Amino acid sequence: MRQLPLLLACLLLQACTQTQKGLEQTVMLAISGPDDVTITSQQINDLPYASLYARINDGPRIFVVLGYNENDQQKWVTQDKAMLVTAQGRLIKTLGLPNNLQQVSNLQHDPLADGLHIRKGASWTRIVQWTEQGKVRAATVSSLFQRGEDQVLDVAGHRIACRVWHEQARIDSSGREWENTFWIDSRSGEVVQARQMLAADAFPVETTILKPAKS
Template sequence: MRPLFFLLLGLLQGCTPAQQSMMETFDTALKGDKDITLSDEFIRTQPYASMYLRLNQGQQIFVVLGFIEQGQSKWLTADNAMIVTRQGRLLKTTGLKENLLEVRSPEHDPLSEPSQLQQGASWQRVIRWQEEGRERSSVLSSQFSPGEETVLNLAGEKIVVREWLENVQSQTPDLRWQNRFWIDVKSGVVRRSEQTLGAGFYPVDMTFLKPAP
């Protein structure tokens, strides 16, 4: 386990007056429903990996990396929820109203090596999640296909990415949907993703401003 950061408000220690003012603005925004957007300079000057997170089409918030454990990146929100990812793949959440409890598969997730993704790559897994107070589970099957190259502006840096579509089907309920991943063509790192917490349920959008190491 590698401790990196405990809570976002800890950034206040040692901040310049300008940064402290920015964090006060963030704290005020967090109590409302407006999207949180921090300056490019602030994001670049922080030593911590960070992302913008949007849950279930709600408010965009700023999240930092808490620690890395067994290859999994564990991101902490200011209200103590946790988002667990590996190479941009959503694996688990805690502290939310609805949570992804588990992703289990004996197969190799093609997304675990984003730079090696190929058209037709497939993956099958079992997921467990909470939905409207009930625990649910389903077998998911998915297949990847490449999309277009585009440019993302992240913390003032223009990143050329290729979009990859993951066409997903669940057995129960019988649903189909798409996850989307934008992968840096140079580094092979996922820089943005649109996924769901459950089977076609509860969108989770992540934009990795400073990816986890």
């Protein structure tokens, strides 16, 4: 399913109805709002686009909309035309950032593919390619999953009971280690919130799904 980017669509709207005005106000918030952008639950519900909050490399929180949903991958487009690509809630590629994730292999065996049936000690191995200080890096990354304490998230006016999973990731060849954390909806098994590293133990990316993509 292909969707028009939010900003392009809103530029074509005339401010003649309350809904259209709400769309325009939301766009202005995303572009010129405070350091941490906040979109109201009503604005999120009124928008015909899937959306999320993102915090990239510990910067301000931004509002991001879904550009494309195809081949089980979601491509989220920022106002400044950067892109975050996710699959099953995992960040698998980025474009337009100072450092970028280029490729993640073996996605079909990612434990996040079946979020309601992850078991303590579940493991996963993949090859990851990314850029770091202008140089392309690649490494084999192995992970182990450990269950955290369940939490209830308040997202866009909805309280969502979540299972929390901590993923301990390691590159054996260099000894670099880091942790990714995923908040998984206890009913649907979908990742609602995540904090994961774009590169090995560097460049954190936090995401919170406000309105999920439709399959």
